[in-house]
Each structure stands twice: as structure tokens, then as C-alpha cells.
Amino acid sequence: MTALLKQNIAKHISLSANETEQFCSLFEQKLIPKKSFLLREGEICKFEGFVTKGLFRVYHIDKNGFEQILYFAIENWWITDIDSFTTETPSHLFIEALEDSEVLIISKKDKEFAYANLPQIEKLFRVMTQKTHVALQRRMIDNLSKTAESRYIEFTEKYPQLVQRLSNIQIAAYLGITNVFLSNIRKKIAVKK
Numbered sequence: 001m002t003a004l005l006k007q008n009i010a011k012h013i014s015l016s017a018n019e020t021e022q023f024c025s026l027f028e029q030k031l032i033p034k035k036s037f038l039l040r041e042g043e044i045c046k047f048e049g050f051v052t053k054g055l056f057r058v059y060h061i062d063k064n065g066f067e068q069i070l071y072f073a074i075e076n077w078w079i080t081d082i083d084s085f086t087t088e089t090p091s092h093l094f095i096e097a098l099e100d101s102e103v104l105i106i107s108k109k110d111k112e113f114a115y116a117n118l119p120q121i122e123k124l125f126r127v128m129t130q131k132t133h134v135a136l137q138r139r140m141i142d143n144l145s146k147t148a149e150s151r152y153i154e155f156t157e158k159y160p161q162l163v164q165r166l167s168n169i170q171i172a173a174y175l176g177i178t179n180v181f182l183s184n185i186r187k188k189i190a191v192k193k
Helices: 003-012 017-024 082-087 108-117 120-145 148-158 168-175 179-192
Strands: 028-032 037-039 047-053 055-061 067-074 094-097 101-107
Touching: 003 017, 003 047, 003 120, 028 037, 055 101, 067 168, 101 108, 108 120, 120 148, 148 168, 148 179, 168 179
Parallel strands: none
Antiparallel strands: 028 101, 037 094, 047 101, 055 067, 055 094
């Protein structure tokens, strides 16, 4: 179960086999059935998770009842509500399994233990945080400057493994458009081909 986590760690930092085992032992495996929640709005997020199987969506419901998907997480991706986790305040997000899923969870206490006892772990999370900031910045710029059509095309090119696993409604919610508008975009693209 931790083989994928070990590979992910090795992509970012170098740890001895003993350090890797020590860090991985801090994680707890959770099985999350399809349509079940890892986190609900109003709860305090007490974990960071690493997806080993399945698919999650992280989303918010706005005051008008519209779902706004921040991101999806598949195998080999990390998942959390970093705001709630860091500040220990109620979450504004939902984390829901879209498929039967498995995730390795580390608590804040165990993460702090790792920081204190395995100094390289701070580098691991710093590098991952930087990559997340870059991705969020790029997404914000894209949302402000690109058309929905170009955002959809880029999404399908960047995440082909996700397109097959998501409904059009979910993709539309991620792109910030209606399902009808997405259907029109797809028809327009099909005509161009």
C-alpha cells in the first residue's frame, strides 16, 4: 500500500530506507466508498492524504447552491483542505470519493513529529507546496484570461486520464461553466475536426 507513497517521496527528496519506512509508518490507510466523504464543510480537516486508489473531488458550494470544484485527486496525488488543516478552523470544502478509493492519511501531530525527527520531510512538503502554488497561480491566470473553450481543451490535454473518469457535469463545475455550455463547446470542437 505504501509503495506508491514511497515512489512519490523519492521523486522529491532522498531518504534512507529506514527514514522512508519511519515516515510511511505515520500514515493510516482509509478506504472511502464511492459517494462517501473524507471531509465535509464545517468539519476541521485533521489530515493530509495521499491517494493510492480511486478519485476524489474537492469542492465548495457557493451561496447560490452552485458547486465549484477546486481540484480532483487521483492515484499518486495529495489531498487536503490546507486552510482548515493549517489553521484548525472549520472547512469550507467537501472532499468526496467519486470512485471506491483508498487514501493514506497523516495527522497534523504525526506530520509535526516527522518535521522534528526527519528534517528532509519539511523539504518534501515545501517542494509540494511550491508546486501547488504554481498550479493554482496558473489556474487563476487561465480563468481570468482564457476562454472556456481553451480551458477545456487544455484540461483534456493535461489530464487525459481524468477525462475518462469524470462526467461532463463535473468537468463543467471544475471549469466554472454550465454543463450546457460545455456541451456546446464539445460540439463546436467536434465540428472543427
